[in-house]
Each structure stands twice: as C-alpha cells, then as structure tokens.
Amino acid sequence: MVIIRLIVAVLIVLTMVACGSQQPPAPSTGGVPKVGGTTVPATIDKQALVTETVQRASPTDYVPGELIVKFRADLKSSQTSAIHNAKGASLLKRLGVVDSGSIDLVRLPEGTDLKDAMRLYMADPSVEYAEPNYRRYLRSTIPNDTYFVRQWGLYNTGSMMNGTPGADIKAPLAWDFSRGSNSLVVAVIDTGVDYNHEDLYGKIWINNGEICTDGIDNDNNGYVDDCYGWNFVDRNNDPMDTDGHGTHVSGVIGAVTNNGLKIAGLLWDVKIMGLKFIGPNGGTTADAISALNYAVRMGAKIVNASYGSSTYSQAERDSIAAANQRGVLFIAAAGNDAENNDIAPSYPCSYGLPNIISVAATDQNDRIASFSSFGPSKVDVAAPGVYILSLIPNNGSGMNQDFWPGTSMATPHVVGTAGLILTNPEYVDLGFSIYQTRAFIEEYVDKLPSLEGKIRTGGRINAYKAVTAMLKPVNLTASTTGPTSVEPLRVNLKWQNRATGAENIRIERMQEGVDTHFVEIAQLSPDKDTYTDSAVSGEKTYHYRVRAFKGLSQSYVPTEERFIYTPYTNTVSVTTPVVPQSFGGGRGCSITPLPSQLDNGTIDVIIVMLPLMVVVFLIGRRLGSRPTGWSKVEYF
Numbered sequence: 001m002v003i004i005r006l007i008v009a010v011l012i013v014l015t016m017v018a019c020g021s022q023q024p025p026a027p028s029t030g031g032v033p034k035v036g037g038t039t040v041p042a043t044i045d046k047q048a049l050v051t052e053t054v055q056r057a058s059p060t061d062y063v064p065g066e067l068i069v070k071f072r073a074d075l076k077s078s079q080t081s082a083i084h085n086a087k088g089a090s091l092l093k094r095l096g097v098v099d100s101g102s103i104d105l106v107r108l109p110e111g112t113d114l115k116d117a118m119r120l121y122m123a124d125p126s127v128e129y130a131e132p133n134y135r136r137y138l139r140s141t142i143p144n145d146t147y148f149v150r151q152w153g154l155y156n157t158g159s160m161m162n163g164t165p166g167a168d169i170k171a172p173l174a175w176d177f178s179r180g181s182n183s184l185v186v187a188v189i190d191t192g193v194d195y196n197h198e199d200l201y202g203k204i205w206i207n208n209g210e211i212c213t214d215g216i217d218n219d220n221n222g223y224v225d226d227c228y229g230w231n232f233v234d235r236n237n238d239p240m241d242t243d244g245h246g247t248h249v250s251g252v253i254g255a256v257t258n259n260g261l262k263i264a265g266l267l268w269d270v271k272i273m274g275l276k277f278i279g280p281n282g283g284t285t286a287d288a289i290s291a292l293n294y295a296v297r298m299g300a301k302i303v304n305a306s307y308g309s310s311t312y313s314q315a316e317r318d319s320i321a322a323a324n325q326r327g328v329l330f331i332a333a334a335g336n337d338a339e340n341n342d343i344a345p346s347y348p349c350s351y352g353l354p355n356i357i358s359v360a361a362t363d364q365n366d367r368i369a370s371f372s373s374f375g376p377s378k379v380d381v382a383a384p385g386v387y388i389l390s391l392i393p394n395n396g397s398g399m400n401q402d403f404w405p406g407t408s409m410a411t412p413h414v415v416g417t418a419g420l421i422l423t424n425p426e427y428v429d430l431g432f433s434i435y436q437t438r439a440f441i442e443e444y445v446d447k448l449p450s451l452e453g454k455i456r457t458g459g460r461i462n463a464y465k466a467v468t469a470m471l472k473p474v475n476l477t478a479s480t481t482g483p484t485s486v487e488p489l490r491v492n493l494k495w496q497n498r499a500t501g502a503e504n505i506r507i508e509r510m511q512e513g514v515d516t517h518f519v520e521i522a523q524l525s526p527d528k529d530t531y532t533d534s535a536v537s538g539e540k541t542y543h544y545r546v547r548a549f550k551g552l553s554q555s556y557v558p559t560e561e562r563f564i565y566t567p568y569t570n571t572v573s574v575t576t577p578v579v580p581q582s583f584g585g586g587r588g589c590s591i592t593p594l595p596s597q598l599d600n601g602t603i604d605v606i607i608v609m610l611p612l613m614v615v616v617f618l619i620g621r622r623l624g625s626r627p628t629g630w631s632k633v634e635y636f
Helices: 002-019 046-056 077-086 114-122 171-175 245-254 285-297 314-325 407-423 425-430 434-443 463-468 600-624
Strands: 032-035 062-071 090-098 101-107 127-134 180-190 229-231 269-276 302-305 329-333 356-362 381-384 388-391 401-404 474-481 490-496 504-511 519-524 530-533 541-551 563-565 572-575
Touching: 046 114, 046 127, 062 077, 062 114, 077 090, 077 101, 114 127, 171 463, 180 245, 180 285, 180 407, 229 285, 245 269, 245 388, 245 401, 245 407, 269 285, 285 314, 302 407, 314 329, 329 407, 329 434, 356 407, 356 434, 381 407, 388 407, 407 425, 407 434, 407 463, 434 463, 474 541, 474 572, 490 541, 504 530, 519 530
Parallel strands: 180 269, 180 302, 229 269, 302 329, 329 356, 356 381
Antiparallel strands: 032 572, 062 101, 062 127, 090 101, 388 401, 474 490, 490 530, 504 519, 504 541, 541 563, 541 572
C-alpha cells in the first residue's frame, strides 16, 4: 500500500505541473486598436461615426425628411415595419439585406426634425444606426461660364465640330484636387494682355513694389511705374494687347472661372504678368530676353512662350538656362509649320534645356493638328490646339472672345496644367520642383496612336492624372484576427488609395518598446488597399502608417528629386490579444478542448492523467495477486 500511496502522490504532483492552477486565461477581446493614443474597442462604433458625420453635415448635404435605417440581423420585416409605424415614419424602399441586417429608406412625418428622428431611432435597441439620405455628385467640377461647353480642350463631350468625347485634358476632374493659387505668377511673354478685360478681372499681376503714376522707379528694378508689367516694344509701362494673341493665351490660362461669364480658365486662381515684346512687325530676341529676365526677377514661376522661329540664339538660350537656375519653368510652342523639329529645329522650344517643355497641338478627335510641328525627340507633349475658344481684346468691336488655332493655343493648356500641379496642396507639402512638375506632365499623358513616333512621350496631356498621380493614401484602419485553433494571430490593415500614378505602396511598422523608429515591412502593388501582418506577437502594441512611392527616371530630374514619397496616412496603433501558451505556464493546460459540456480544465486533467491511471491499475492488480506472507521484495 505504501507503493500505491507513493504513486498516487507522484501522479498528483505531475498533474499540478502539467495543468498549473487550472485558472482559465483572461478572455480575448479580439484586438484593441488605439487611434491617436486612445484605446477604443476593436469593433467600429457605428452610431458614433454616424453622429459625427451628421454634426458636420449641412442641410444641403442630404434629402430633407428621409432617413436610412439599419436594423439588427434577427429582425423580421414585419417587426421593422412595426417600428417605423410606431415612430410615424413610412417605408419608401427596402434597400436590401447586408451581412448583418436589413436597411430601409423611410419618409418622416411632415415637420419632423431630421436629427431628432435619427436620435429617436438610434435609441431603439433594434436599430443599429440611422442616418440621413446623403446626396452624392459626380466627382468633377463643371463651371457655370457661359461658353464652357465650347471649350472642348478642357471637357470634350463630342458636341463641338463632331469631336470625340473624352479627347480632352480632363480639367473638371483635376479641379476637384487643385485650382491654382493667387501666389502663383505666370508670365505671358507675347503681344501683351488686355488687363481691363472683364473675364480677367482680378487675375492680372500687379507690381506691389511700385507706386503707379508717380514717375519713380520705386522698386529699383530699372522700370518706372511698371504696375502691370512692361511693354518692351514701345519701351513704356503699358503692356496693353492690341493684337489679341497674348490675351487669347491668357484666357486659356486664367480667365475667371465659374463667374457666369464668357469662358473658364484652367487656373481658377493665378496672377498673369503681361509682358509685351511682339508688335505689328514681330519681336526680337533682345526684347524676348529682356522680358524673360524681367519675369524671373519679378517672381514668375512659369513662362508661357507661344512664339518662335527657326533661328538659334545663344543669348536666348543662356537667358532660359539662367531662368532654369532660378527655378522657372519655360513652356514653349513647337511651331505651326508641320515640320519635324528633330530635323528642322524651332526656337526657343528646341534648346533642350531641363526647364523647357515643347508643345504640339491636337484636334478635337485626338489627332495631331495638320499644321502642328512635331518631333520624336524634340517635342515633348501635345495639347488641344484646334478651334480653341478664348478671350480677345474688345478694341471697341463689341467682341471679346474668339476661336483660334495653333500650337500657341496648345501651350497655355500645358501652362495651366503645370500651375495645377505646382499648387496642388499635397504637392506643395512635398516641395514639388519644376523638374518633378515637368516629369508628371510627361509621365501621365494619354498615349495616342496618332502621336506615336511623332511626339517624344507619344501622348496628349491629362491634367487629372498629373494632379492626382501622387495623392497620399487616407483612412488607414487596423484590426486583429485570431488567435484561434485554426487561425493564427494577425493584424489587418486597410486604407483608401487615391494616387493615379503610384509605383507601389509602402507599409511601415513600429513596435512599442522595441523599435525607436518606423521600419518598412512591405511593398505592395499600387492597386492594393489591404495588408495582413502575420509577424506579430501577442500582448504587444504596434504602430502602422502607409504611403505611396514613385520613381522618376527622366534625365533632367536631379538625382535627389527622383524618389517621390507621398505624405503618410494617419498612424494607427494596435495592441494584440493574448496568445495561449502551448503547455504549462500557469494558464492551465493548452490542449485544445474537445467538444463537450464538461469544464475545459476537467477535460485537460483527464487527458493528462489517463496513461498514469492505467499504470496504477496494472500495478494494483499485480500487488493484489501476491502469495500470503510475501511482505517485501527488494530489487538490486
């Protein structure tokens, strides 16, 4: 019996070692994400999100008198109808059943306050949430300018000259993200500008360093009373346009948009610096150089050069190179001679400097214009340049707009697009340079068969693609799954991609208490908007953020500017739940419980003790069969 007692004692000790105290582990919450350092439940508080959205919304954002109501999954349609009736609402439409319940659209009683009704619904335990019937719109901004419908280059519906719908630069879509800035100065070096034109009101650059009409060069720039620019033809301070060309160009760039008048300019906000160097007999390179130097000195960021000829001028080239050193983008017309500029260059567009973009013209059907010069290596992009509606000086004729053709008209489309890129708030935050701007214009063209082999990029510009190419991802969220017997512990990330031209998406993580900075853990294709991180441990806190990446290979882009990263998303944090240990450790046996009504700990003890119980049974039988008088056996 002593031996039996000894075996039982050992068995008890082994059981305690194997199963610990049999205290059940703390229940898992399924992950506890932390946003902004504050711990919140892993599940989304839908009612809180709905309430927050309603608080921000104005009455014009939703349909008056209508609510969308989401019910719990276990409710029948008869029950939901009874709830509506009790609240005096009438069912307009059942919107369908989602994974966790039905959604109804209801009409509220006349005179009912919508927000009060929403709160009344959400107080009902059968209702998951209730929200207004919000309005949605096409994501494109169509201005109210009288003749915008005729500006096919910005928005081609096919109604003009039997055009092809979509053969345009997608301006309305681009305007949803960028519209220019009053701090952006564009110099139009041309025939001057009608600074009194009603559709250029407020868009004309004014020299704030000058006191007009006092006869003194107040800002010491060498020009007296140059309040609106300078006339390099007549050597005076009046750059008024008496030809129309410069005003037409200026209208494409910056006519007042959405004012119910005339046309829409590509840049809703801009200051146009009118510099007149071409008169009735043309202009000279000396005056062009003087105008360019003036523009650079007085703060222009972009130059529109809708002029040129076949003669090379080193001085002109040097002046454009000097503008390049000052960070000024120079956008030039390719010419209207239907010639190959690779063989018969046109200047200034063919100087090949890194700040020059050379522009050909396309028609309303995305074909290269019959008059447009081209060049497989010397002409960079194409833009609308046929039958372009824009402004002209009044000059007492009563007419102040007209349709003109030319690469001169294509060039301001590129200028306007460059302005949208440079003033895109997210690009401003990145410190976009003129070289990155040029690269984006050229990288995100619409490739066209008619331009293949004729234009270096083979495409017509697309303002929308260029402006949205590197928008940052947004709305990063995180949740956990597992651990279970069939699913390991994981952190699941989700975000919204907005970039139209990203090369890849970069995921970064930092473990609290371990990492001192974020570490990149994955690169995904740009179409991905989810990521699962399996390399995590239980009871740890991890921080995540996401951004998009683009690499530029153009030779004119400085090495230090070739890698472009968007700003980061918001940072999200996740504290992972407990992962049960394999065996022992004071948390009870970790053997997976069998399906049973028994207590988990009881099942674990039985499973562990079973082999020992068999051994005890066999020994007991052996001892029970001893001969009488056999009291002790010793083994050596």
